[in-house]
Amino acid sequence: MTTSTRKTAYRQGIIDASPFILVIIPFASLFGVLATEAGLNVVETMAFSIVVIAGAAQFTALQLMQENVPTAIVLISALAVNLRMAMYSASLTPYIGAAPLWQRALCAYLTVDQSYVVGVAKFEAAPEMTVPERVGYFLGAVTPIVPLWYIFTLVGALLGARIPDSWALDFAIPIAFLAMIAPMFRTFAHIVAALVAVVVALLAAGIPYSLGLIIAGIAGMMAGARTELWQQRKAADQ
Numbered sequence: 001m002t003t004s005t006r007k008t009a010y011r012q013g014i015i016d017a018s019p020f021i022l023v024i025i026p027f028a029s030l031f032g033v034l035a036t037e038a039g040l041n042v043v044e045t046m047a048f049s050i051v052v053i054a055g056a057a058q059f060t061a062l063q064l065m066q067e068n069v070p071t072a073i074v075l076i077s078a079l080a081v082n083l084r085m086a087m088y089s090a091s092l093t094p095y096i097g098a099a100p101l102w103q104r105a106l107c108a109y110l111t112v113d114q115s116y117v118v119g120v121a122k123f124e125a126a127p128e129m130t131v132p133e134r135v136g137y138f139l140g141a142v143t144p145i146v147p148l149w150y151i152f153t154l155v156g157a158l159l160g161a162r163i164p165d166s167w168a169l170d171f172a173i174p175i176a177f178l179a180m181i182a183p184m185f186r187t188f189a190h191i192v193a194a195l196v197a198v199v200v201a202l203l204a205a206g207i208p209y210s211l212g213l214i215i216a217g218i219a220g221m222m223a224g225a226r227t228e229l230w231q232q233r234k235a236a237d238q
Helices: 003-037 042-052 055-066 071-081 083-096 101-109 113-125 131-142 146-162 169-184 188-203 208-237
Strands: none
Touching: 003 042, 003 055, 003 113, 003 131, 003 146, 042 055, 042 146, 055 071, 071 083, 071 208, 083 101, 083 113, 083 131, 101 131, 113 131, 188 208
């Protein structure tokens, strides 16, 4: 594997993930603003983004902290939201699991929704890629994402309330997740999981501490898994 080939994969990852820049900037800025409004100082806000580096979990924890929810519930809720990272890791293992330990550790830290979506889509479409190419591509996919997450979290934290409400930064949250999940509806099981999660989330909206979202996520995963098993059995019987 030549250095030029790895660089080519890296550059392609940057190109393929670049559209997410349009949403990561307001997304990160909004977190910085809300974190400081919730009482965190700039150092605490930046530590939050650098250590956790998971937007959905960060917003969930921040909301619960503002509601004075017990610390145990905050931690459990944030961990539950981030359980998807365990599934991401399992899904990526066949593609980059043979990489050196330090590369796998780096990829594990940099596994975010955007890098996973872009990476898996590429790996599935190009099974001929070697492990070094896949690692290079994956790292390229996070290059336009992670640095901007840090930078604009800092911008939001420093500016705080000085960002006018008319900018409506919160539009970035639904757009970011719609952009990520839409390409992942590749099978009937995915669609069932999403629909079940949405319905359960609406029905469980009144449960305290936003625990309804955790219940909805678990229900969606269970429904998707059962649907996939049903499809496999149906295919085997034919």
